[in-house]
Amino acid sequence: MEGTYYLQIGTILHDRYEIKDILGAGGFGITYKAWDNTLQTEVCIKEYYPVGIANRTVTASQVSVYTNADEASYKRGMQRFLREARGLAKLGSVKNIVNVHDYFEENNTAYMVMEYLKGKTLKCFVRENGGKVDEDVAIHVACSVLEALQHVHAVGIIHRDISPDNIYICDNMEVKLIDFGALKQEIAELNKSTSIILKYGFAPPEQYTSNSREQGAWTDIYAVGATVYYILTGLIPQDSIMRMMEDVLVPLEEIIPSISKNFSDAIMKAMSLNIRERFASAEDFLNELPSDTETNDTKNRQQRKKSYKDNYVKSVKKTKGRHEKTEKKENQHSSGRKK
Structure with missing residues (x-):
């Protein structure tokens, strides 16, 4: 995204999370794929980075604000970001909401650590x-x-x-x-x-x-x-x-x-x-x-949703099985030609 400088791959946040990839950027933040070195699992991290207000040089981690006039707006938005993170963290047991595991301030900005969805x-x-x-x-x-x-x-x-x-x-x-x-x-x-x-x-x-x-x-x-x-x-x-x-x-x-x-x-x-x-x-x-x-x-309603999920999973397994059979036949054919 023009005007946005991402954290470098390999950056360590909060002495725990290692940035592995950039998933995307929007009007108010950047989303990264990261590795949680404590729990040894993949996570998703959202960085507070409002377009038109925040700035960062290519190799730096620290975020700055373009003008002094933007400072109050930037801080206000960051506190809103953290309030939202705290609220979502309280809903960790709700299965239909992306789970927020952690949130913190660093690099003159704020971060929200969430489950990595597949x-x-x-x-x-x-x-x-x-x-x-x-x-x-x-x-x-x-x-x-x-x-x-x-x-x-x-x-x-x-x-x-x-x-x-x-x-x-x-x-x-x-x-x-x-x-x-x-x-x-x-x-x-x-x-x-x-x-x-x-x-x-x-x-x-x-x-x-x-x-x-x-x-x-x-x-x-x-x-x-x-x-x-x-x-x-x-x-x-x-x-x-x-x-x-x-x-x-x-x-x-x-x-x-x-x-x-x-x-x-x-x-x-x-x-x-x-x-x-x-x-x-x-x-x-x-x-x-x-x-x-x-x-x-x-x-x-719940039984029907479960039935749809079961049918979906069966369909995926069936398709995978067909692919595996095809690959097995191709390998046997290739082996026969070598002989």
Whole structure:
């Protein structure tokens, strides 16, 4: 990313974590793959590094601020970063949230150490599966994210950036909520800009205002609805600001006639432009989701999610077995030719 200088490979942080690779950079931070020398395991480390404020020379680890005028904004953002890390660390036992193991200040910046996930983003998962998913998979994703949000909202954190980019599908089909956007919101307010954080089609109208006090659990609920709409249809929903001028968002049941009405109604309610017409909480939204086309029995819903995971794993093993048989035949053929 232009204007960003990463930590050098091999850098040791906190006398414990060795930087192994650069995974990416965004508007407010850099993400690294690292090795935990204490626990002897791979971890993911996010470094607080707001674009347009932070600076670092190519070979240095220390972060500086461009101007004295930026110093207060930088420090304020760093404290927000650490508060968010502390909040997420308290949710370590929640399976559908990326676990935060550690956080600390160093190099005039802050770091968050998280579990290293193996899998792909929901966006990639959908693309690799033909551009959309069936209702069972969508329900599995929605339920997993909403279960996570119940815990997140309970400790006073709003995600603010839910989209297919920030939902992770692990290799075992577990769903993880990643890359919280509360800090991005604060930086946007400091820079008087929303362009660095809002994703077209997934952000509700209240996020286009400069007043974050208008945002709450309902903000995340809209984004979950928009994400499910997208993975079911393969279509990015009409952006909320455009909907405010002329709402032409096509109801799910008109695009997918076979979808259960309860599910379709729940998603469209979550995407209401009026905050008061959305679900009041993640729990309320979750309770309206069907476990199948007729009921919303929690036990059946969990059994179906397990069944989908089992079938997915069996499919992967079956494909792997075919590859191994092919390789064995090729090796036997090659050995025969040598004789």
